């Protein structure tokens with residue numbers, strides 16, 4: 133099969149077939165895999181899996197767009213216009229994007245309407261604004277002979293960028309990479325997660341309608357190791373790789389990219405801690421931790437999975453969190469207000485493995501710990517109960533390893549130094565939250581936490597100009613504002629003797 137119209141989607145048995153987008157048109161294969169709703173196990177679309185030859189063709193199309201096509205000679209103003217047209221194109225089809233994201237993930241409509249799709253739009257607008265106002269570095273240098281020199285820095289695109297995205301915030305995280313890559317004048321090969329191919333396919337239509345030239349945005353569907361993901365990371369024609377996903381996948385990509393010494397930007401896993409001091413407002417802290425632990429069914433890299441509460445507040449806090457977790461239980465909550473499902477049966481098996489492991493390791497299950505029963509089609513979905521544990525030692529697997537589900541462990545602490553040691557004792561270093569009303573303590577403690585982001589009395593509050601990323605197993609480099617533009621461009625310093 134091969135595609136005809138750049139913007140038309142095919143159908144099979146009444147379901148959409150999500151195609152690959154190469155050199156400005158959809159391409160289909162007979163190698164279809166199902167896109168499954170985690171709400172009830174229904175197939176919502178068929179996905180045409182790409183192969184290595186298609187990756188190769190996409191790389192050549194991208195190179196052509198840069199070297200012979202208009203994109204390679206595009207002005208900043210033209211790229212800004214393209215980014216704004218993409219943002220407008222998503223906005224014009226807002227409800228379609230919402231429905232597609234929900235079909236893939238089962239996430240709640242409020243989250244999708246207020247975070248996923250709006251942030252996807254905002255990412256394109258943000259980088260359009262940023263690239264418009266970007267200046268250039270320059271230095272006047274005094275030379276030994278009493279003359280001077282002018283140094284100034286020019287930027288050029290890196291080239292063809294491989295963009296590999298995860299399933300938890302599909303459009304948001306894909307566009308967070310695509311927007312700066314395109315703003316800087318690169319061409320991309322994008323691979324969404326095999327679990328969430330839908331909004332990326334709609335985005336290909338939006339790109340075509342927005343007039344993005346053929347070859348600039350290529351979309352390839354498929355899996356990771358031994359499939360399209362690996363083919364992208366191993367391809368010698370890919371100049372840089374940006375990846376968000378699991379830390380172990382990051383290691384595999386580093387190996388694949390090593391022969392070409394390719395620049396890598398990695399946003400990886402987390403095992404994020406929160407500290408609640410006894411002076412904090414217990415309800416405010418419990419609301420905040422419930423949000424940071426259970427939003428998106430806990431499938432957020434920034435989610436809180438370890439909570440440390442100063443001992444005088446410990447029992448009250450655990451009870452306050454229990455009430456909030458129980459209110460979010462998918463089987464008991466009011467319609468539309470409980471947590472959604474996990475992404476898949478496979479991921480549920482992993483999360484339930486941790487639920488069992490916690491009990492075997494001596495956890496007290498404050499609430500949850502199992503699978504809700506609905507008595508309807510959702511019993512074929514991937515739901516779990518929001519879960520709170522206490523009583524595990526700091527070296528338990530459930531306190532050290534990323535679970536990526538709606539679960540957190542709560543432990544008491546006695547001193548500031550003690551809790552900082554425990555929070556920092558992690559192979560990860562992505563995010564942390566401090567809940568306190570003591571201003572001096574907030575600054576003191578935040579400055580000693582070894583993560584890329586520390587929030588005080590809030591969570592998930594983002595200014596897109598700020599650096600975003602993690603240390604240790606949580607990633608390499610930072611995204612956000614100028615940090616993104618630095619990754620997606622190569623600089624040349626020009627030194628002129630005056």
Ligand code: NAD
Nearest residue numbers: 298299324325355356357361362377378381399400401433
């Ligand atoms: P994953 O690593 O399994 O998959 C991510 C993407 O990589 C998918 O598109 C997948 O097909 C691809 N992939 C898998 N193996 C590959 C390989 N060998 N070569 C090339 N590509 C490969 O991650 P996931 O399960 O989709 O996402 C969840 C993970 O992502 C969690 O660990 C979470 O913490 C992390 N995450 C991190 C951030 C962050 O900003 N730090 C944000 C969101 C998610």
